[in-house]
Amino acid sequence: MEVCRVLSKKTYDRLGETVYQTTLTNGLKVLMVPKAGFHKTFAIMTTDYGAMDNEFVPRGQTAPVRFPDGIAHFLEHKLFEKKDHDAFDLFGKYGASANAFTGFTQTSYLFATTSHLKENLEILLDFVQDPYFTAATVNKEKGIIGQEIQMYDDDPGWQSYFGMIGHLYPKEPLHIDIAGTVDSIDKITADDLYAAYNTFYHPSNMNLIIVGQLDPEKALAWITANQDAKTFAPNEPITRIPSAQAQPADIVPTTTRHLTLTRPKVNIGLRGFDEVPAGRDGLTYSVAVSLMFDLLFNDTGDNYLRLYDANVIDDSFGYDFQVQRGAHFAQLAGDTDQPEQFASELTAILKDAPAQLAAAKPQFDLVKREAIGRIVGAINSVEGIANQYDGPLFDGATIFDELAILEQLTFDELLTAAKAFLDQSQSTVYTILP
Structure with a gap:
């Protein structure tokens, strides 16, 4: 099979x-960003398959199958x-450092190197596209991953995060730990891994990003030669089985639990029930809501300084807004000696967001410039550029597109997105005490 060699620019x-x-004729999407003057090159190969995708119709079959929780992460290891x-x-x-990670909707394999780019690219493509699973190796891995799961069971930060997620998404697979449980991974077989691999690791469901010291034409020629030497099954649509959807009334409003730790941890989660726009409009929405949280809670703003001076929050405080395939949510979390006040103060700010944002309007340009500065800083990192690529989520937008959207964002656009998210969001407060 001859692979397309035409590069758009x-x-x-x-x-x-x-x-x-470019998109190769086998469906693999390839994106390259040469960085003059950089010695390091970073490559990451990603499949649109993660921990949420635990029920689907396997390739070559017609009926849906519910696979054990944690199978995407298990497959990454194997x-x-x-x-x-x-x-x-x-x-x-060949002097490269390699790694991999599994998220809610994606699994990625990566390496960084300062030499032998051709050889390392071939290793990446070959090991990702050549699965090898046996009953013996799968059973051996169960013990290794089981220890990893038990380690996270005792991690208060991890438990706080997934406790919050579980209360926001009580009926959807998003609430399940990415690694699964000891019991769920014990059910995974080599045949299960092959079924998941053959369904989601087809080149048409994957992308390859390379950033750093490279010649795009040469790199594409290497990739082309590698893919030409392989035979892939015909491209088929993937059928994911949607899970039951929780309603606003299903959200667990508050929970307190105890673990071994020195200071209480509080994690406030907000689940959006509004509909995120498709394509690049979705990226605009994500940028706008993220900037809303900057306006309300950045470390130079009135809210942060007031709560910091009152010892309600400290340097551990942080916030985040995520848009995933089929889900979007925010979290505000930190360690505090005043967990009840932490929750009540931050919740009150969110409930009063329209007035809070109106009062913060004079800081909009400053906060936006700070956000622009963070993106510009990421552009100076090969990992920063590659890891900001969200593939099909925002119609193939890159970090450079995100920067352009942020620069053009107006305060009125921010208010519109903030209202859409906050008006239909539901919240939970997850507290861990010593």
Whole structure:
């Protein structure tokens, strides 16, 4: 099979950046950003498959199957191990550091190197596209991942985060720990792994991002030669089975539990029940709501300074807004000696958000410039550029597109997005005490 060699080119003149991309005839999306003067190159290969995708119709079948929780993460672990070698050893031979991670909707494999880009790209493509699972190796991995799960069971930060998620998404697979449970992974078989792999690891469901010291034409030629030497099944649509959807009344409003820790932890979660726009409009929405939280809670604002001076929050306080495939939520979390006041003060600010945002309007340009500065800082990192690519979520938008959206965002657009999210959101407060 001959792979397409045509590269499209998009130049961001003011930033001095150029993005090269193409889709190969086997469906693999390739995006490259050469960085002049950089010694390091970073590559990441991602499949649109994560912990949420636990019920689907396997490739070649017609009926849906419910797979054990944690199978996407288990598959990530097992792909590195082959019959006669480990992919980590091959990367080490050519001076690269490699890793992988599984999220709610994606699984990624990556390496960073200052030399031997061709060889390391071939290792990445080959080990991701050549699965090897046996009953013996799968059973061995169960013990390893089981220890990892037990370690996180005792981690207050991890428990706080997934406790909050579980209360926001009590009926959806988002509430399940990405690694699954000891009992769920014990049910995983080699056949299960092959079924998940064959369904979601087709090139048409994957993308490859390369950023750093590279010649795009040469790199594409290497990738083309590698893919030409392989045979892939025909591209087929993937059928994911949607889970039951919780209603606002299903959200658990508050929970307190006890673990071994020195100071209480509080995690406030907000689940959006509004509909996130599709494509690039969805990225605009995400940027606007994120900036809303900056206006309300950034560390130079009135709310932060007042609560900091009152010892309600400290340097551990942070907030985040995420848009995933099929879900979007925010969290505000931190360690505090006053957990009840922490929850009541932050919840009151959110309930009073329209007035709070109106009062913060004079700080809008400053807060926006700070956000722009963070993105510009990420652009100076090869990992920052590659990891900001969300693939199909925002119609292939890059970090450079996100910067352009942020620069053009108006205060009225922020208010519109904030109202859409806050008016229909439901909240939970998850507290862990010593």
